[in-house]
Amino acid sequence: MRRLPLASFAIIGTMVFVAVFAPWLTPHSPIDQSLPNKLLPPFWEEGGTTEYLLGTDIFGRDLLTRLFYGARVSLIVTALALSVGGGVGLVLGIVSGYVGGKLDAFLMRVVDAAFAFPTILFALLLAVTMGQGMDTLVIALSLFLWAGFARVIRGEVLAIKQRDFVALARVHGSSPARIMFIHILPNVLNTFMVLLTLNVGVIIVAEASLSFLGAGVPPPTPSWGLMVAEGRGKITSAWWLSLIPGIAITLVVLSFNLFGDWLRDRLDPKLRQL
Amino acid sequence: MQRYILQRLVQGVILLVVVTSVVFFIGRMTGNPVDMMLPEDATEEDRQDMIERLELDGSVMDQFGVFIVDAVQGDLGTSIRYRQPATDIFFSRLPNTLAMIPPAMILAIAMAIPLGILSALRRGGIIDRISATIAVLGISTPNFWLGIVLIYLFSVTWGWLPSSRMGGPLNYIMPTVTLGTFLVAGFMRLIRSSMLETLDSEFVKLARIKGVSETAIVWKHCLRNALIPVLSLWGVFMGGLVTGAIVTETVFAWPGIGRLTYEAVIFRDYPLLQAVIIMDAIFILFINLLVDILYAYVDPRIRFE
Numbered sequence: 001m002r003r004l005p006l007a008s009f010a011i012i013g014t015m016v017f018v019a020v021f022a023p024w025l026t027p028h029s030p031i032d033q034s035l036p037n038k039l040l041p042p043f044w045e046e047g048g049t050t051e052y053l054l055g056t057d058i059f060g061r062d063l064l065t066r067l068f069y070g071a072r073v074s075l076i077v078t079a080l081a082l083s084v085g086g087g088v089g090l091v092l093g094i095v096s097g098y099v100g101g102k103l104d105a106f107l108m109r110v111v112d113a114a115f116a117f118p119t120i121l122f123a124l125l126l127a128v129t130m131g132q133g134m135d136t137l138v139i140a141l142s143l144f145l146w147a148g149f150a151r152v153i154r155g156e157v158l159a160i161k162q163r164d165f166v167a168l169a170r171v172h173g174s175s176p177a178r179i180m181f182i183h184i185l186p187n188v189l190n191t192f193m194v195l196l197t198l199n200v201g202v203i204i205v206a207e208a209s210l211s212f213l214g215a216g217v218p219p220p221t222p223s224w225g226l227m228v229a230e231g232r233g234k235i236t237s238a239w240w241l242s243l244i245p246g247i248a249i250t251l252v253v254l255s256f257n258l259f260g261d262w263l264r265d266r267l268d269p270k271l272r273q274l
Numbered sequence: 275m276q277r278y279i280l281q282r283l284v285q286g287v288i289l290l291v292v293v294t295s296v297v298f299f300i301g302r303m304t305g306n307p308v309d310m311m312l313p314e315d316a317t318e319e320d321r322q323d324m325i326e327r328l329e330l331d332g333s334v335m336d337q338f339g340v341f342i343v344d345a346v347q348g349d350l351g352t353s354i355r356y357r358q359p360a361t362d363i364f365f366s367r368l369p370n371t372l373a374m375i376p377p378a379m380i381l382a383i384a385m386a387i388p389l390g391i392l393s394a395l396r397r398g399g400i401i402d403r404i405s406a407t408i409a410v411l412g413i414s415t416p417n418f419w420l421g422i423v424l425i426y427l428f429s430v431t432w433g434w435l436p437s438s439r440m441g442g443p444l445n446y447i448m449p450t451v452t453l454g455t456f457l458v459a460g461f462m463r464l465i466r467s468s469m470l471e472t473l474d475s476e477f478v479k480l481a482r483i484k485g486v487s488e489t490a491i492v493w494k495h496c497l498r499n500a501l502i503p504v505l506s507l508w509g510v511f512m513g514g515l516v517t518g519a520i521v522t523e524t525v526f527a528w529p530g531i532g533r534l535t536y537e538a539v540i541f542r543d544y545p546l547l548q549a550v551i552i553m554d555a556i557f558i559l560f561i562n563l564l565v566d567i568l569y570a571y572v573d574p575r576i577r578f579e
Contacts, residue, residue, distance in 0.1 A: 112509075116558070117513075118554075118558070120520065121516070121535075122296075124535065125301075125547060125548070127539065128542055129544065205413075205414075209416060209418060209517065212524075213524065213536055213540075214540045225418075228418065228422065229418075232422055235426055235430055239426055243422070249419065250416070253415075254410065257410055257413060261410075
């Protein structure tokens, strides 16, 4: 048995903490500009001050403050995308697996098609047609998630529906809807939880990538991916602008991935092949 | 075999029609696309002018008809920014992307196959643990950021490599590494798990009993079988490759299709983006078809089904 990933817990805990308490943790605003203080380096570099611990960007905004608020954006977007995309996948997976027949064949074709075509292209298209925003981003990320959830959950349901308690419920006269959502749903929740945690990291990276490509949350809202993109042009003179937010993304995603692996081994080891 | 190929071809065409329609209707969902193309200070007259010029005055279904008829003839509209047919721009950029992908794929395969095999052979050993670490780091590091880190180290700090655009062989190093490492993690874990499965199967035991050498078992009996799942999960890698190419080309200002996609997004060049997506879909479906044929060739169970 794998050990509890304590370092991962600590990093995830810190992220959630700074995201929730951002306004109380920092005296600066994540959005207001302060041009006299622009491009200050982190405090350990020459010219840096402890007032701006990790330095400032081209508009004089405090990098650490923007990281705190960026954690907020990341977590909100991830939670929404997982609820929408994961939820749709869960329901379609249960229905497809339980009802079977033509509906199942059709839904699985759609799932195959969703896998065959890179969803990033639709995400970019949505950003251009609907305009950038959190709603667009959540829709795009949900489109990316649902198919994977539906496929795995359907596989589980196929096995579960052969079990005696389902036959018993049918004999007892339960409606298909009742069997699916009262009897089968609780049995796939473990798998669902594992899928959720394994996808947190994937979604944070996807969100950051879309923001980097100019298809995420619009500026000046701080998002880690957007911060990397904005700092990219200043890489020769102000390395901290793009390198530090990237370190934050990597650490957090790494932690979520290790945590997800651990949870999978505890709850549902047969998902290993995923 | 012919039936199988035909079936795949029909599926591909259906998918292409679906992608094209979705792309078209998403564009119309938010109103007349002209509003997106016109500059902010355009007058109502300019607007009417453009609507007529682009044949956007009919109902949505009429417009869809015009769009499909044009598309079949190879006309996917005109880019707003470049003022050129979108397909011309696509084909002028395509060779640059096609030049970048093979080195990245070769790098990914050259790393993934040996590491995947070795970690399956010595499960839990040092190489297995190192490659597990590489894999988890690989999926946790956003590759746009990895590209920037490489630029910071090798171009800005040490000045060894050119930071962007095409040019000599040196220009290929960092994009190849960035895109290649993006693909390595998935490949490696997949080869490992399917190698583990194959090593455990009856025919391998039989080969061992017959006294076949371990090298022959690994390379001849196992690896071939272990590569089948790689082919069947090709679609997933294709998605990764497209995402990776867009991000990598953006970071390194590489003038290929990925960079073109990015430009279409930031300049809100809707006709160009629409054309790029449809052309991408055609290419992806074509490659998927080739992979499906290869798959049937490698795995006789499919050929004779």
